[in-house]
Amino acid sequence: MSTETMSIFSPRLAARFDALVEKYPLRRSALVPMLLYAQDEIGYLSDAVIAEVARRIGITELDVRNVATYYSMLRFKPAGKYNVQVCTNISCMLRGAYDVYEKFQEELGIGHKGVTSDGVFSLEEVECIGACCWAPAIQVNYDFHDDLTPDSVTGILAQYRQKSEGQKNA
């Protein structure tokens, strides 16, 4: 088997990885954040991502999968370009999170872990995101939106749709 494998990481991600593994007293301490950073760039943890992370850290692919499957933010198939994560935990629920979540389902025509056919949005019901005092709150990728009502939904989606269009035309 060849040890020279083409990297699927961008040069920037590869450099970040190289710097990260050297920082720790133990290389594999980079594993959890690195999986997330790779997912941010590639979209999900494909077989190729798993293989490359394993090779770069020096552990088996099975070991990587064993760890990756534990963490709820890590996924093994593509999400939408904008992943809408609606918190419905207690503080958000008390202030109407299920109404907000329902509105997102209606507007996008998808349910939990669904992806729109154009691939722009995906939807997820998630556990507490640490925005309890500004509930109900959601995250779109890593961006927080808080103090929502069902009426906020259309505007939020339009904002991201526009962003997506802008990038396409650029």
Added chain:
Amino acid sequence: MPRLVSHPDEVKVVSKRFGQGAADIEKYIELGGYEAIRKCLAQGPDWLIEEMKASNLRGRGGAGFPTGMKWSFVPKQSAKPKYVLINGDESEPGTCKDHLIFLHDPHSVIEGTIIAGLAIGSKMGFIYLRGEYRYLLEITEKAVADAYAKGFLGKNIFGTDTEFQIITQSGAGAYEVGEESALMESLEGKRGVPRIKPPFPAVVGLYGGPTVINNAETIATVPHVINMGGAAFATVGSPRNGGTRLFSISGHVERPGVYELPMGYNLKKMIYEVAGGVRGGRSLKAVVPGGSSTPVLLPEEIENLGMDFDQVGKAGSMLGSGGVVVIDDQTCIVEFALRTISFYQHESCGWCIPCREGTDWLKKSLTRFHAGFGTAKDIDNIRYLAENMMGRTFCPLGDAAAMPTLGFVKKFRKEFEDHLGGKSCPFAKSGTPQLTVV
């Protein structure tokens, strides 16, 4: 953007730099930052541990263990390197205080971490933030880089021969990683399952070395303790509960927000005066005093309740993470219990059978119950299940699910009974939770 609130009763210690741009290192210094560490470097570790002990500062993560004592447990001599680990994995439902600390005052966490390192003789600290807090991680990473550039971190901090390095770390979504031994596992690149204790982290922790693990709020408080003096800090709070606390008040109140109040502050006042009372002129049904894992309290139980570790404990609940969740009279407690338990079922790491199976059966039972298909026997079964989870797991997650369940069943039995006999939920407006989180 998280809204900042304020109230005249607040005593702003930890939050005093919020909203003032102190994420910028120059601003932090201008506002008195990095003076505490200079004092500690001059006075030495023994002095600083004594100050911490005198302050009566207790861990803000939930357990309330005295911080000074925790630090003093780390052996002075160690063949393996010692570590400081800051828990910014904030994920107890109802809690969002660390969110504001990292957003507005990340240098207080860095300064506190260096002080903890000095106290135990460690050269390396880790600041672990939950994966969802990416924008806060970026703010913290920038702050760490600025501290390096100033020579506050590195081989010779503040021009002394003391070394201290800080590494920031992102999680990737797991409540269980907030448990200290699971946190270490995650930082070592493993699944976040708890370790068997003993040995305790102070003796065998991260990478096998002695490790101190502190909550982000605790560590952000440390520089203030040093600046004020331990004894002066202690007088702000109540007996054996030094200082102030960031209370995250959420749910059905007029003015939800993170308020900094002295330890021992009355819970009723907190709800009715500080947070403006129950929303829409409704009445109070119940309050969860310290994050979703703490047993619910009834209105009559909060009349004279001071919010500190000892008083809330005496009242049969816990101060926990300081997440006060207020519930009005239009809320179905069975639904609330179901949503609480669904969370713990989702987050159980599966290591211990009583927790893995217990949370699953509790969720199933409560789902059926809330849908109107429960039987009278189910109420006792739910209680029996929860009782048999208590104290039978390696980490506190099993208890965290069982304790609130017991509170709901005991204090709201009548409301459970109202769901019997195929009747629909008496509070049907909000509907059955969809609970698709898997």
